Amino acid sequence: MPGPVLLAVDDDPGSLKSVKSELGDRYSRDYTVICERSPERALATLETLAEEGSQVALVLAGEWLPGMSGGDLLGKVHQLHPHAKRGLLIHWGGWGDRATGEAIFDAMAHGRIDYYVLRPSTSPDEVFHQAVSSFLLEWSHSQRTAPHTIHVVGDSWSGRAYELRDVLERCAIPHAFCLADSPKGRELLAGAGDQPRLPLIVLPNGHILADPTDAEIASAAGAAVGPDSSDFDVVIVGSGPAGLSAAVYGASEGLNTLVADEGGIGGQATSSSLIRNYLGFPRGVSGGRLAEQAYEQAWVLGANFALMQNVCGLERADGRIRVTLSEHGPVTARAVILATGATYRRLGVPELEELNGAGVFYGGPASEAVGLAGLDVYVVGGANSAGQAALHLARYARRVTLVVRAQSLTAGMSHYLTRQIDATGNIDVRLRTEVVGGGGDGWLERLVLRDGAGADEAVSAQGLFLMIGARPRTDWLPAEVARDSRGFVLTGSDLGEDCGWPLERNPFLLETSMPGVFAAGDVRHGAVKRVASAVGEGSIAIQLVHRLVAEETLHPLPAA
Numbered sequence: 258m259p260g261p262v263l264l265a266v267d268d269d270p271g272s273l274k275s276v277k278s279e280l281g282d283r284y285s286r287d288y289t290v291i292c293e294r295s296p297e298r299a300l301a302t303l304e305t306l307a308e309e310g311s312q313v314a315l316v317l318a319g320e321w322l323p324g325m326s327g328g329d330l331l332g333k334v335h336q337l338h339p340h341a342k343r344g345l346l347i348h349w350g351g352w353g354d355r356a357t358g359e360a361i362f363d364a365m366a367h368g369r370i371d372y373y374v375l376r377p378s379t380s381p382d383e384v385f386h387q388a389v390s391s392f393l394l395e396w397s398h399s400q401r402t403a404p405h406t407i408h409v410v411g412d413s414w415s416g417r418a419y420e421l422r423d424v425l426e427r428c429a430i431p432h433a434f435c436l437a438d439s440p441k442g443r444e445l446l447a448g449a450g451d452q453p454r455l456p457l458i459v460l461p462n463g464h465i466l467a468d469p470t471d472a473e474i475a476s477a478a479g480a481a482v483g484p485d486s487s488d489f490d491v492v493i494v495g496s497g498p499a500g501l502s503a504a505v506y507g508a509s510e511g512l513n514t515l516v517a518d519e520g521g522i523g524g525q526a527t528s529s530s531l532i533r534n535y536l537g538f539p540r541g542v543s544g545g546r547l548a549e550q551a552y553e554q555a556w557v558l559g560a561n562f563a564l565m566q567n568v569c570g571l572e573r574a575d576g577r578i579r580v581t582l583s584e585h586g587p588v589t590a591r592a593v594i595l596a597t598g599a600t601y602r603r604l605g606v607p608e609l610e611e612l613n614g615a616g617v618f619y620g621g622p623a624s625e626a627v628g629l630a631g632l633d634v635y636v637v638g639g640a641n642s643a644g645q646a647a648l649h650l651a652r653y654a655r656r657v658t659l660v661v662r663a664q665s666l667t668a669g670m671s672h673y674l675t676r677q678i679d680a681t682g683n684i685d686v687r688l689r690t691e692v693v694g695g696g697g698d699g700w701l702e703r704l705v706l707r708d709g710a711g712a713d714e715a716v717s718a719q720g721l722f723l724m725i726g727a728r729p730r731t732d733w734l735p736a737e738v739a740r741d742s743r744g745f746v747l748t749g750s751d752l753g754e755d756c757g758w759p760l761e762r763n764p765f766l767l768e769t770s771m772p773g774v775f776a777a778g779d780v781r782h783g784a785v786k787r788v789a790s791a792v793g794e795g796s797i798a799i800q801l802v803h804r805l806v807a808e809e810t811l812h813p814l815p816a817a
């Protein structure tokens with residue numbers, strides 16, 4: 258059977274010839290390479306491939322084609338092949354030419370291309386191949402065909418099967434879901450013996466786990482679920498961007514570091530399908546990928562991890578700080594960094610709560626978008642995360658409606674996102690509107706929207722993504738850790754006179770009212786709620802731990 262298609266279109270015969278030979282030489286064993294000279298022929302070929310049901314992995318188009326720009330052509334690709342990656346071919350130095358530069362910015366801002374690619378200049382041209390293989394890796398992730406994919410087989414999309422998908426998502430582990438009565442499900446069940454308990458997990462090495470616990474599945478997939486020792490220089494609670502950054506800096510600076518998280522790695526960031534504003538990733542990076550890389554970086558530097566461990570206790574004991582992990586029990590440390598982030602508020606509509614995982618999702622659509630192809634989807638929220646979710650879903654869904662309580666989008670969303678939303682034909686925005694009801698039989702079927710005047714409207718909907726404001730999860734902290742009225746942790750100069758600070762010295766910048774306990778990232782009162790600021794605060798917290806150690810060496814604390 259011919260492999261997925263790599264299609265290139267360019268009107269410059271010399272350039273097309275070298276693209277064809279580079280693609281053919283390197284990829285023709287696994288992919289079908291097709292080259293076209295005009296945008297019309299390329300579109301006709303893409304239509305035929307869509308009718309045949311053939312997969313298109315990548316489309317490359319020269320920036321200036323006769324009668325149509327490469328960006329405009331690539332902008333049409335997702336209507337026919339929603340998963341295909343799209344690269345704009347440019348000449349070396351082309352970004353210095355104003356017209357090409359503007360074509361790239363415009364096409365990127367409006368989501369018409371994924372990135373640009375330099376035309377090959379020598380053979381082999383490894384720069385060209387690096388760009389192509391990055392596209393193919395991203396494509397294979399979106400297809401859930403990447404190597405080491407774990408399969409979840411369940412008898413419904415919701416319930417425990419959804420929770421297990423969520424655990425895998427939060428551990429940044431590639432996974433795919435299928436229903437037990439689908440052809441793939443039957444094939445996987447056939448290899449699992451007589452009547453296995455569902456949901457079933459099939460690991461890439463063929464091992465099978467029937468209805469595993471969260472810790473079992475994480476551990477089987479290679480995640481660290483328990484610490485090897487019980488005393489550390491620093492314990493970091495939470496492995497989102499702030500916690501992972503603190504882990505990288507802590508471990509690299511010689512501190513014996515433990516990171517504990519009640520779930521997997523990456524925190525909220527794993528629900529972001531494409532983070533475009535994080536330094537050093539010009540083509541954007543998915544939150545899952547960023548978390549995966551950061552975890553690996555912290556791990557090779559020597560950080561210890563304890564995943565699937567809810568941290569439920571924090572107290573001072575014998576000059577150290579004791580942290581209680583739900584499964585492992587207590588560990589002690591000289592310093593603790595709270596990097597527990599925040600979670601989205603619940604909608605509070607019982608009929609919709611019941612459909613959590615079955616069309617109703619809290620957070621972004623990282624793994625669910627593909628399953629919503631051709632359907633009507635709603636995103637609730639007015640911040641950047643909601644805007645990104647709507648744009649990502651618009652590639653698959655028939656229509657995406659962004660439901661916002663505020664009077665305008667500009668109040669909570671970056672300008673680049675509002676522009677992109679305006680320019681995306683299948684996104685509607687409903688301002689001054691709330692979701693007040695809905696339901697469905699096993700899967701979301703309808704919603705009830707209420708407008709600013711109080712009028713209700715029932716609409717058909719198969720997907721609902723809720724991104725309606727963050728709240729910190731700090732209820733478990735002792736009273737000594739002062740918080741604001743919403744539960745965010747107060748640090749440094751935000752600590753008032755009455756916060757109970759017990760020492761002569763002033764608290765350090767990110768230090769809480771409990772000496773030796775720091776807070777970094779979204780959990781902190783006044784935090785910016787961005788990946789970069791969480792990462793920055795994680796690294797600063799480690800510098801403050803060094804200062805604390807120096808200070809306590811000079812002035813030891815009295816044992817409690």
Ligand SMILES: Cc1cc2nc3c(=O)[nH]c(=O)nc-3n(C[C@H](O)[C@H](O)[C@H](O)COP(=O)(O)OP(=O)(O)OC[C@H]3O[C@@H](n4cnc5c(N)ncnc54)[C@H](O)[C@@H]3O)c2cc1C
Pocket residue numbers: 494495496497498499500517518519520521522523524525526527528529530531532533534535566567568569596597598599600620621641642643645646730733777778779780785786787788789791
């Ligand atoms: C869909 C979406 C899209 C986004 N897009 C962007 C973007 O494009 N750019 C950008 O800059 N930012 C974006 N953000 C915001 C960004 O993800 C957050 O600001 C960032 O993740 C905060 O990092 P953090 O480490 O402080 O907290 P979190 O990411 O919230 O991580 C906190 C971790 O702590 C763990 N935890 C909590 N309580 C406990 C406990 N008691 N015991 C053990 N573990 C615990 C949680 O399981 C979690 O893993 C987005 C957010 C979302 C949801």
